[in-house]
Structures are given as structure tokens and as C-alpha cells.
Amino acid sequence: MNLDKVIFGFFIVLALTLNFGFCLGDIDNPSHHHVYELFAxxxxxxVATILKFGDRSQMGAALLATSFVADLQLFAAAIMWGYSAHISMTFGQEGVMAGIVSLASGALLANVISVTILVIEVVMLRR
Incomplete structure (x- = not known):
């Protein structure tokens, strides 16, 4: 068993499950989505993006691209959260949390694609 591959797979799956946990709940209810979960x-x-930099294969390029998409959408969600909570003071208003969760849901889809690519790569592996 290769410890590097175990750590790599662990962080990819953990990114997916944390993202899923954040998106779970009523889309517009702020009490269902915690800021620390978004931060985690x-x-x-x-960390998953950094681990994907070492792979030079075509699958590795696809994994890195999905990771960049997830990072971009999660950063946008965090910026939206910070802006609405601290600058515009509109955090409790209708639609703000829905926008944040929608961006995080896009990242969730990118993470699902990343895990799917990882599973395909493992299945294609020949000994």
C-alpha cells in the first residue's frame, strides 16, 4: 500500500464530504450552514489542490482543473459571506445565504467530478 496515495485519496474524499455537509440543509436558512464548516x-x-500538483498525467490535469473550480467557487462563497456579514450588513436578508450555498454547491459538483475521476483512475490501474 502506498501511503502517498492513501493521503491523496483521503483529502479528496474529505473535501467532498465537508462540502456536502456545508450544503446540506435549507438553502436559505443561515442556521443550517456554519461559517467554520465553510472554512474547513x-x-x-x-490541501487537496496542493497534493494534485505532483501528478503529470491527463487524469492529473483533470483532477487539478476540478480542484481549481472548487477552490474558486468556495472563495467566492467566503467572499460573499464576509461581504454580506461585515460590509453591507445584509447577511440575514433573503437570498444571501441561498447565493452562498449555491456557490458552495457548484464546488460540491466539482468535488464529485474529482472523486469520480479518482475512482476511474483506480479502476483502470493494472497490476
């Missing part, structure tokens, strides 16, 4: 999702996605 961003950190784990960044």
Missing part, C-alpha cells in the same frame, strides 16, 4: 471546506480543498 476551503482549507481541505486547498
Amino acid at each position: 471546506t476551503i482549507v481541505v480543498n486547498l
Whole structure:
């Protein structure tokens, strides 16, 4: 068993599950989506992105692209959260949390694609 591959797979799956946990709940209810969970999702996605830099294959390029998409959408969600909570003071208004969760849901889709590519790569592996 290769420890590097275990750690790589761990962070990819953890990024997906944290992202799913953040998106779960009523889309417009702020009490169903915690800021620390979004923060943890961003950190784990960044670690997964850094781990994907070493792979030079075509599958590795696709994994890195999906990771960039997830990072971009999660950063946009965090910026939207910070702007609405601290600058414009519109955080509790209708639609703000829906926008944040929608961006995080886009990242969730990118993470699902990333895990699917990882599973395909493992299935195609020949011994």
C-alpha cells in the first residue's frame, strides 16, 4: 500500500464530504450552514489542490482543473459571506445565504467530478 496515495485519496474524499455537509440543509436558512464548516471546506480543498500538483498525467490535469473550480467557487462563497456579514450588513436578508450555498454547491459538483475521476483512475490501474 502506498501511503502517498492513501493521503491523496483521503483529502479528496474529505473535501467532498465537508462540502456536502456545508450544503446540506435549507438553502436559505443561515442556521443550517456554519461559517467554520465553510472554512474547513476551503482549507481541505486547498490541501487537496496542493497534493494534485505532483501528478503529470491527463487524469492529473483533470483532477487539478476540478480542484481549481472548487477552490474558486468556495472563495467566492467566503467572499460573499464576509461581504454580506461585515460590509453591507445584509447577511440575514433573503437570498444571501441561498447565493452562498449555491456557490458552495457548484464546488460540491466539482468535488464529485474529482472523486469520480479518482475512482476511474483506480479502476483502470493494472497490476
